[in-house]
Amino acid sequence: MWVTITQYIFVNVLLFSSWYIYLFTKRASISFVDRLIGSCVLGLAQIIATELVLGLIFRMLYAGPLFWLNVFMSSTLLAFTLWSNNSSTSTMGNVVSELNEKVCGFYRTMRSDTLLVVLFILLAIKTCWIVFIGYLFPSYTWDSLYYHLPIVGNIMQSGAILENPDNFQIDTFINIFPKNMELFFLWNVIFLKSSSITDLSQLLFIIIGILTTYSIAVKLHIGAKSALFSSFLIFFTPVVILQINTNYIDIAVSVLLLTAVNFLLYESLSFDNSSLPVEGHNRKYPLFLAGVAAGILLGSKGSGPLFTIIIVSALIVQEIIKHRKQIYPRDPGEKGNFMRSSMIPYTLYFFLPLIVLGSYWYIKNWVLYGNPVYPMEVSVLNITIFKGLYKKMLDPLPSLIENASYFIRLFHVWTEKTEFYLYDSRLSGLGPLWFILFLPSLVFALLRSIKNKEYNWLFVSILLIVTFAVHPRNWTTRYTIFMVALGAISYGSVMDFFGKKGRITSIIALVLAAYTFLTVNSLCVMPAKIREFMDLPEKERTIARHKPFNIDIHARQEYGYWMWISNYIREGETLAYTFEPLFLAPLWNDGFSSKTVYAGPFNNHDWLRKLKDRNVTYVLLRRHSEEDIWIEKKSRALTGIVEESGRQQVEFQMVFSDDNYKIVKLVKAKKS
Amino acid sequence: MTEEQKKDYLYFLFIITVIMLAVLYFTVPERSMIIENQMQWWKEFKETFLGFLS
Numbered sequence: 267m268w269v270t271i272t273q274y275i276f277v278n279v280l281l282f283s284s285w286y287i288y289l290f291t292k293r294a295s296i297s298f299v300d301r302l303i304g305s306c307v308l309g310l311a312q313i314i315a316t317e318l319v320l321g322l323i324f325r326m327l328y329a330g331p332l333f334w335l336n337v338f339m340s341s342t343l344l345a346f347t348l349w350s351n352n353s354s355t356s357t358m359g360n361v362v363s364e365l366n367e368k369v370c371g372f373y374r375t376m377r378s379d380t381l382l383v384v385l386f387i388l389l390a391i392k393t394c395w396i397v398f399i400g401y402l403f404p405s406y407t408w409d410s411l412y413y414h415l416p417i418v419g420n421i422m423q424s425g426a427i428l429e430n431p432d433n434f435q436i437d438t439f440i441n442i443f444p445k446n447m448e449l450f451f452l453w454n455v456i457f458l459k460s461s462s463i464t465d466l467s468q469l470l471f472i473i474i475g476i477l478t479t480y481s482i483a484v485k486l487h488i489g490a491k492s493a494l495f496s497s498f499l500i501f502f503t504p505v506v507i508l509q510i511n512t513n514y515i516d517i518a519v520s521v522l523l524l525t526a527v528n529f530l531l532y533e534s535l536s537f538d539n540s541s542l543p544v545e546g547h548n549r550k551y552p553l554f555l556a557g558v559a560a561g562i563l564l565g566s567k568g569s570g571p572l573f574t575i576i577i578v579s580a581l582i583v584q585e586i587i588k589h590r591k592q593i594y595p596r597d598p599g600e601k602g603n604f605m606r607s608s609m610i611p612y613t614l615y616f617f618l619p620l621i622v623l624g625s626y627w628y629i630k631n632w633v634l635y636g637n638p639v640y641p642m643e644v645s646v647l648n649i650t651i652f653k654g655l656y657k658k659m660l661d662p663l664p665s666l667i668e669n670a671s672y673f674i675r676l677f678h679v680w681t682e683k684t685e686f687y688l689y690d691s692r693l694s695g696l697g698p699l700w701f702i703l704f705l706p707s708l709v710f711a712l713l714r715s716i717k718n719k720e721y722n723w724l725f726v727s728i729l730l731i732v733t734f735a736v737h738p739r740n741w742t743t744r745y746t747i748f749m750v751a752l753g754a755i756s757y758g759s760v761m762d763f764f765g766k767k768g769r770i771t772s773i774i775a776l777v778l779a780a781y782t783f784l785t786v787n788s789l790c791v792m793p794a795k796i797r798e799f800m801d802l803p804e805k806e807r808t809i810a811r812h813k814p815f816n817i818d819i820h821a822r823q824e825y826g827y828w829m830w831i832s833n834y835i836r837e838g839e840t841l842a843y844t845f846e847p848l849f850l851a852p853l854w855n856d857g858f859s860s861k862t863v864y865a866g867p868f869n870n871h872d873w874l875r876k877l878k879d880r881n882v883t884y885v886l887l888r889r890h891s892e893e894d895i896w897i898e899k900k901s902r903a904l905t906g907i908v909e910e911s912g913r914q915q916v917e918f919q920m921v922f923s924d925d926n927y928k929i930v931k932l933v934k935a936k937k938s
Numbered sequence: 939m940t941e942e943q944k945k946d947y948l949y950f951l952f953i954i955t956v957i958m959l960a961v962l963y964f965t966v967p968e969r970s971m972i973i974e975n976q977m978q979w980w981k982e983f984k985e986t987f988l989g990f991l992s
Contacts, residue, residue: 681963685971701963706955710948764949774956785976792979793986800990 273329274457277336282309284340288347290361295548296555298368299481303525304555306474310450311558311623312339314565317449318626321427328425329456375490381772382491385498388783392507393469399791400466400511402799404807404856406790406814407689410465410513411849413440417448418455418464419854423861429634433864434846442640444627446565447515459857462804468510468517475500475521478528479751485531486723488758495772496758502779503750504687504786505695505743512689515566520747522563523573523733527726529556530581534722550615557619564624568639569745571628573733574620580729581612659738664692667741675741680705686789688816695743696750697786698778703771704753711756714763723759727752790814808832809852821848826924827886828852834921835860839883841929844868844893853886868892877932884921887928894928 286305289296296304316335321327351357376382405415417440421427427445432438447467454464476497483493500506509517532552560577564570628638636653637644643654662668666683667675680701682694708727715723730752734740757775761768791814799807809817810825810832821828824847835841835855842865843853853862863880865873873893877885887894897918922929939947963969 681966682972683966683968685968686975687972698960698963702956702959706952706959710952760952764945764952767945767949770953771956774960784980785972787976787979787983789975789979793983797986797990 270458273333277333277340277457280340280344281312281336282306284344284347285309285312287357287361288343289551290357290364291347291351292548292551293364295551297481297484298364299477299484300529300552300555303474303477303481303528304551306470307525307555307559307562310470310562311619312336313453314446314449314562314623317452318427321421321425321449322626325424325426327421327427327452329459332453332456375494379491379495381776382495382498385495385776385779388779389498389501392501392783396507396510397466397469399788399796400469401462402796402807403465403511403791403812404809405461405465405513405851406809406812406817407512407514408817409690411809411817411851412436413443413850414448414451414513414515415461415464415858416440416850417443417445418452418461419851419858419862421445421448421452422456422858423854431864433866436846436850438641442631442635444565444567444570444624446562446623446627447518447567450518451513455858459859460804461856461858462807465511465513467513468515471518471521472501472506472510474525475506475517475747475751478521478524479754482524482528482531482726482751483755483758485528486720486726486755486759488755489762492758492761495761495775496754499699499757499775499779500751500754502697502699502782503695503747504697504782505689505691506747506750507782507786508687508689508695508788509744514689514744516744517747519563519567519569519573519745520751522559522566523577523730523748524751525559526556526563526577527729529553529559530577531722531726533581533584549611553611553615554619557616558623560616561620561623564620565627566624568642569737570624571639572736574624576729576733576736580725580732581616584725585612666693679741679743687786688790689788690744692742696746697782699775699782700750700753702778703775704750704757707756707760708753711759714759726755790816805832805856808856817849823926824848824852827922827927827929830922830929831860832856835884840881841884841886842877842880842882843886844891845888847886865893868896870896882932885918885930885932887930889923889926889928897930 282305285308286301289301289304289308293301313336316332316339317327320331320335324331348357376386405411413436416436420430420440429441430437432441451464451467454467455461479500480493480497483496484490488496506517529552532549560574564574631640632638635641638652639654640652641655643650643657644652645657667678670678679693680696682697682701684691684694687694711723712727714720715727730748734746734749737745740746757771761771764771795812799812802811808829810829813822813825831841831853832855837855837857837859838861840861840863841853842863844864844866847853850862854860863882865877865880865882865885868891870892873896885893887897917933919931919933920928921931
C-alpha cells in the first residue's frame with residue numbers, strides 16, 4: 267500500500283512543481299498567484315493529455331505507463347527549465363526564496379486583520395473536515411454512481427477510452443459526455459488502486475477558485491486585504507462546501523471559466539497595465555494559460571461549448587474595439603497589421619490549446635453520431651442543424667418554480683425555500699452571502715464601473731453576467747457558482763470603497779460565513795455514521811453500509827449485492843450483469859480493478875458461450891428472471907450444477923442470494 | 939455635497955439594502971426548518987463526540 271501512496275505523491279509533486287518552476291522563469295510576464303494557478307492548470311492539462319494519448323492511441327491506460335510517461339515528461343520539463351537558465355541552483359534558490367517571501371507576506375496581511383484571521387480559521391477547519399469525510403466515506407452522490415464513476419470504471423477495465431455498447435439509456439450518455447474531468451477522477455484512483463480520495467478531486471478546484479478570485483480582484487485594483495477577504499468568502503457557498511467531496515464537476519467548470527477570464531485580463535482593453543501585477547508584459551503566456559483553462563473546460567461538460575462561445579465572442583469584440591483604428595483606418599498612417607498583432611497570437615496561443623484539450627469529445631460525437639452534442643438536437647430559427655434524440659433538457663423543472671417567471675424563479679431559489687442543503691439541490695445552494703451581501707455589492711460595483719468607465723470591470727462583469735443570462739438552467743445554483751465569485755469580487759470593491767467605514771459589512775460577511783459554516787452539514791453524513799465508519803477498516807467503508815438518505819429509498823434493495831461485490835470480487839475478475847442496475851459504479855470493486863460486462867439479452871442457446879468468451883467470473887441475476895429460471899431448470903440443486911457447454915463443463919455456484927438478486931460463480935467443473 | 943457626504947449616503951443606502959435582504963432571507967418559513975435540522979445534526983454530533991471521548 268505504501269508503495270502506491272508514495273508513487274501517487276511522487277508523480278503529483280513532480281508534475282505540479284515542474285510546471286511551477288517552468289512558470290517561475292516567466293515571472294516577468296505572470297504574477298506569483300497566476301503562476302500558482304497556471305501550474306495547477308498546466309499540471310491538469312498534462313494529466314488529461316497523457317491519459318488521452320495512452321487511452322486513445324496506445325490503449326495502454328494503466329498505472330505503469332501513465333506513471334512513467336508523466337515522470338518522463340515532467341523530468342524533461344524540469345531539466346529543460348533548469349538547463350536553459352544556466353544556474354539550476356540559483357533558479358531553485360530563487361523559487362524557494364520567493365515562496366518564503368510570499369508566505370511571509372500572506373502572514374503579515376492576515377495578521378493585520380482579526381476578521382480575516384477568523385475567516386481563514388473557519389475555512390481551514392471546514393476544509394479539514396471535508397477532507398476527513400471525503401476520505402472516510404465512499405462516493406455517495408447520485409450522478410457519481412450513475413455515470414461519473416462508471417466512466418472511470420469503463421476506462422480502467424479496458425485500459426482504453428472506448429465507446430461502449432448502448433445497452434441502456436445511461437450508456438448513451440456515458441458515451442457522449444465529454445470526459446476531461448473523469449480523466450482527473452481516474453488519476454486519483456489508478457495509482458492508489460482505491461477510490462477513497464477520488465471524491466476529493468474538486469478540492470483542487472476550490473483552491474484554484476480562491477486564488478483566481480483573489481487574482482481577478484487584484485487586477486481590478488482591489489486592495490490585497492479586501493481581495494483576500496472576498497476570495498475566502500466564495501468558499502462559504504453551501505453548494506460548494508457540499509460538492510467538494512463528491513465526484514461532481516460543477517465547481518471545476520465554474521472555476522475553469524473564472525481561470526480563463528483571469529488570464530484574459532492580461533489582454534486588458536483599458537491599456538492600463540498598471541493593474542497587472544507584473545514587470546513586463548508578454549501576452550503569449552497568459553493567453554496560452556487562458557486557452558488551456560478554456561480547453562479543459564470545453565472538454566469537461568456539455569455546457570462547455572456555450573461557455574467557450576461566450577469567451578471567444580467577448581475576445582473578438584474586445585479585439586475589434588482594441589484594433590478598430592487598424593481595421594477601419596481614418597488615414598493611411600493608422601493602418602496596422604491586425605492579423606499579425608491580434609489574430610496570429612490568438613490562434614497560436616489561445617485557440618490551439620483550446621481545441622487540443624477540449625474538442626476531441628465533440629469531434630468523436632460528430633463522427634460517430636453525426637452531431638457534436640448528441641443526443642441534443644441543435645436547431646436555429648426552426649432549422650435543424652444537427653439531428654438528435656432530444657430537443658430540450660430531459661430533467662423537468664421542479665413543480666414549485668415550473669410556472670414562475672424568470673426573475674421569480676431566481677428569487678425563489680436565491681431565498682432558499684428548502685429544508686436542507688444538498689450537493690445538487692435545485693432550489694437552494696448559493697447561501698446567504700450571495701443574496702444578502704454579494705447581490706447588492708454586484709449592482710453597486712457594476713454601476714460604479716459604468717460611471718467610472720472601468721473597462722476591465724465591465725469586461726469581467728459582462729462576460730460572466732451574459733454567461734449566466736444565456737445558461738438555460740441558470741436557476742440551478744450548482745451551474746452558476748462563477749456568479750458567486752463575481753459577487754465576492756464586487757464585495758471586495760465595496761469594502762475598498764467604504765474603507766474603515768465599511769468595517770461593519772466585514773462583520774456581517776463573517777457572521778454569514780459562520781452561519782453557513784454551521785448549517786451546511788450534509789444530512790447524508792450523520793455523526794453516528796461517522797463514528798461507525800471510524801471503527802471500520804477501509805475495505806468495509808462501503809456505500810451499502812453508508813446508506814445515505816439521498817439514495818437510500820431507491821437503493822436499499824441493492825445493498826446486499828453491492829456489499830458482496832465489494833467484499834469478494836478481486837482484481838481481474840469479471841462480473842456480468844443481466845439487467846439495468848440502479849447504478850453501475852457499485853458493480854466494480856473499490857479500486858475499479860475488477861471488470862463488469864452486460865450479459866444480455868438472454869438467449870438460452872449461446873448465453874453460456876457468451877459468458878465464457880468474456881471470461882466472466884460471476885453473474886448477477888434478478889430472481890425469477892429468464893436467466894435465473896434457466897439456471898434453476900438445469901439444476902437439481904442450486905449449487906453444483908454442471909452444464910455441458912462445448913468441450914468444457916461449467917459449474918454455476920450460487921455465492922449470494924437475497925429476496926431480489928442472486929450472484930452465481932462460474933467455475934470450471936471436473937468432468938464426471 | 940462633498941465626496942465624503944456622497945459616500946456616507948451610499949453607505950447608508952448599501953447597509954439599508956443589506957438589512958432588507960437579510961430580513962427577507964431569514965424570514966422565509968423554511969429557514970427555521972434548515973436551522974432545526976442542523977441543530978439536530980449538531981446535537982447528534984455532540985453526543986457522538988462525547989461518546990468518542992469517553
